[in-house]
Amino acid sequence: MKSNLNKIFESMLNDFKMSNGFSIEDALDEIMPQIQFEGRVTKSQMARQIIRGALTTLLNSKDIYSYEKGKFVSIENADEQQLMHFLEKAKRDVEAADARKAKAEEKMHQISMAWDEEGHFVGFVIPEAMTI
DSSP, rough: OOSSSSHHHHHHHHHHHOOOOHHHHHHHHGGGGOBBBBBBBOOHHHHHHHHHHHHHHHHHHHTTEEEEEEEEEEGOOOHHHHHHHHHHHHHHHHHHHHHHHHHHHHHHHHHHEEETTTTTHHHHHHHGGGGG
């Protein structure tokens, strides 16, 4: 189900970034009336998409993974080609996790917070490089 979500998101991204906090429910309230799908989309198609995501999560939690689009196999029953796919995916996942960890560690070291003598939060400093 293709939609215009990416376009809507890009148009709202600056507002998200500039906000001091927002509710995902409020964002959905604003986004949903603007969503347009390619072709006709039924309730059952939407429900199927939601269940597909939940089922994929459940399968993965039991070591049953996708080896190509829409095809799954238990890691215990995987053949050589499927195992190679899992290995490559695992390498990409580790690289992505390492990148997320490095970014989180960078944030920890770059954000400075300040409190007054009475313990009240008075402000913070975020380096300009993080706001770009």
